[in-house]
Amino acid sequence: MRALSFEPTRMLPTDATAQKAANTERVYPVKRADLPLSCPTPDMRLWNSHPRVYLPIDDEGGTSICPYCGAKYQLVD
Numbered sequence: 001m002r003a004l005s006f007e008p009t010r011m012l013p014t015d016a017t018a019q020k021a022a023n024t025e026r027v028y029p030v031k032r033a034d035l036p037l038s039c040p041t042p043d044m045r046l047w048n049s050h051p052r053v054y055l056p057i058d059d060e061g062g063t064s065i066c067p068y069c070g071a072k073y074q075l076v077d
Helices: none
Strands: 027-030 037-039 053-055 063-065 072-075
Touching: none
Parallel strands: 027 072
Antiparallel strands: 037 053, 063 072
């Protein structure tokens, strides 16, 4: 019997509404215009991520870390 081999499917953006994968980077730059800050952010796909949590980046001196995935958000302006 021959073993089946599967390769991961890569999602390619096909139009302007394409979203980036959630929680794939370790440091995310954030602008004040993007506040309030949540992880995952609104422009990330949520189907394979953790529940949305809001992070108090202003109260934490401009840097905040998600308690679920460990992603670090850095205020850049």
